[in-house]
Amino acid sequence: MSPEVNHPGDEADLVRSAQVGDRPAFSVLVERYWDRLYRWLCRLTRDPAAAEDITQETFLKAFAAVNSFRPGSNFRAWLFRIAHNNFVNQRRAVRHNRHPLVPEVAEDPRGPVGDALSHEALRLIAEAVAKLPSDFRGALTLRVEEGLSFRDIADVTGTTEETARWRVFKARQKLMAVLAPELLPAIPNEPTS
Amino acid sequence: MNCASARNRLLNSPDPGVVPDSVAGHVAGCPSCQAWHRLLVQVDQAVATAPVPVSAGRTKRRLVELFRTGRTPGESEHGIVTVPSTVVLPARTGLRDRVSRYWPIGLVAAALLVGAIAWITLGGKQDHAAVAQLPPDPFLKKVVAAKVRIDTADSAAERMRAWADLADDLREQARELSRMTPGEETESMESLAKLYEQAVGEDALVGQAQLLADDERAALLAKFAERLADAEQNAKRLLAEGVSPGSERPLKRIAKAAEASKNKLANLQRGRA
Numbered sequence: 001m002s003p004e005v006n007h008p009g010d011e012a013d014l015v016r017s018a019q020v021g022d023r024p025a026f027s028v029l030v031e032r033y034w035d036r037l038y039r040w041l042c043r044l045t046r047d048p049a050a051a052e053d054i055t056q057e058t059f060l061k062a063f064a065a066v067n068s069f070r071p072g073s074n075f076r077a078w079l080f081r082i083a084h085n086n087f088v089n090q091r092r093a094v095r096h097n098r099h100p101l102v103p104e105v106a107e108d109p110r111g112p113v114g115d116a117l118s119h120e121a122l123r124l125i126a127e128a129v130a131k132l133p134s135d136f137r138g139a140l141t142l143r144v145e146e147g148l149s150f151r152d153i154a155d156v157t158g159t160t161e162e163t164a165r166w167r168v169f170k171a172r173q174k175l176m177a178v179l180a181p182e183l184l185p186a187i188p189n190e191p192t193s
Numbered sequence: 194m195n196c197a198s199a200r201n202r203l204l205n206s207p208d209p210g211v212v213p214d215s216v217a218g219h220v221a222g223c224p225s226c227q228a229w230h231r232l233l234v235q236v237d238q239a240v241a242t243a244p245v246p247v248s249a250g251r252t253k254r255r256l257v258e259l260f261r262t263g264r265t266p267g268e269s270e271h272g273i274v275t276v277p278s279t280v281v282l283p284a285r286t287g288l289r290d291r292v293s294r295y296w297p298i299g300l301v302a303a304a305l306l307v308g309a310i311a312w313i314t315l316g317g318k319q320d321h322a323a324v325a326q327l328p329p330d331p332f333l334k335k336v337v338a339a340k341v342r343i344d345t346a347d348s349a350a351e352r353m354r355a356w357a358d359l360a361d362d363l364r365e366q367a368r369e370l371s372r373m374t375p376g377e378e379t380e381s382m383e384s385l386a387k388l389y390e391q392a393v394g395e396d397a398l399v400g401q402a403q404l405l406a407d408d409e410r411a412a413l414l415a416k417f418a419e420r421l422a423d424a425e426q427n428a429k430r431l432l433a434e435g436v437s438p439g440s441e442r443p444l445k446r447i448a449k450a451a452e453a454s455k456n457k458l459a460n461l462q463r464g465r466a
Binding site for chain 1: 200201204205207209228229232233235236237238239240241243245246248252253256257258260261341343344345346347348349352396401404406
């Protein structure tokens with residue numbers, strides 16, 4: 001889950017200010033959410049340049065449409081929904097070259113996960129994630145990285161809560177189907193007792 | 194409980210780090226599932242913390258600065274720009290690349306082309322006063338508004354409505370253009386037909402219809418199918434009345450796309466995906 005902490009009250013003030021045309025207030029929201037949005041879009045597009053373009057477009061559209069944001073609802077989910085729509089539009093239009101994120105993952109296994117899993121394991125995971133359908137990959141990363149609820153994931157991706165839950169389930173299932181035989185080869189499949 | 198059902202319950206948990214009570218007993222007595230569960234948690238964490246390529250941050254800085262001061266970094270005070278709703282910052286990539294990557298931008302380009310052709314053609318027929326009274330380009334405004342509406346929609350139903358409205362605008366524009374001077378409209382008509390096909394196709398109207406819940410399908414699909422049937426009939430009627438040679442093929446494409454999407458909606462209504 002994301003280690004970042006939001007300040008809902010502060011955020012609501014910023015959104016309200018943006019709704020009456022306060023651009024500097026919106027710039028604070030851009031700073032707050034740019035990196036998170038870019039990371040998620042990187043995972044979806046597997047193309048940093050496209051991710052950056054879509055991130056920029058998302059904020060411009062969000063500002064243009066900020067008056068349609070309903071106070072009290074989840075601004076982050078609203079922003080990610082605009083990003084998701086932009087991503088879907090972009091994906092329709094083009095089949096561009098993708099740059100797998102695998103090498104960087106393999107070279108940079110930091111923190112407790114990096115300590116627990118070998119470089120090889122992290123490379124396998126990154127490869128498996130890259131092969132997931134983008135709908136599954138997007139839902140899984142919204143869940144595990146952004147910590148969004150299934151309800152919010154459904155809002156972002158324009159589906160039902162049940163579909164969002166199913167996509168996360170299928171993403172994990174597909175990953176484990178690929179990874180378990182590689183990383184857990186010697187363990188028997190049934191209880192010993 | 195066997196391993197398969199225990200693992201499915203773990204996969205279905207919002208947070209696999211927390212073992213649901215219903216499977217805790219099984220996992221505690223099954224080394225295989227313990228190892229599998231440990232890996233599941235590690236995979237989740239690895240996905241959450243996997244690095245992405247670092248951005249140089251110039252685009253972010255430029256955008257933040259634009260919102261904060263109304264200027265992009267390095268721009269003089271004399272070069273103050275505002276942030277209107279449709280502003281687009283200079284892209285790192287070329288215009289041609291961006292047009293091909295974002296269909297709505299392509300759509301805007303097509304709208305401009307259509308507007309320009311209409312302007313030239315109508316201008317040739319009317320006096321200067323009449324031309325001066327023409328609106329700047331209402332079609333382009335509609336396209337931009339549709340783009341924002343689609344991208345900020347709350348639900349599949351709302352996106353469907355936006356796509357259907359856009360499709361109607363496209364075919365209306367095609368209808369008007371088909372009456373213009375023969376030969377001048379061909380390229381624009383082809384663009385409009387292509388965009389119409391996209392707007393009612395699998396990635397737009399029909400695609401959103403597939404995302405509707407059962408009750409929404411029952412309430413909405415017949416209306417949208419009716420609109421598509423109207424579009425099909427209108428295009429066929431125009432063809433029967435006679436249009437310029439350059440408009441024939443695009444109108445046939447519009448009629449065919451409307452018919453195909455209408456049939457797909459009908460299938461969805463009957464419960465066949």
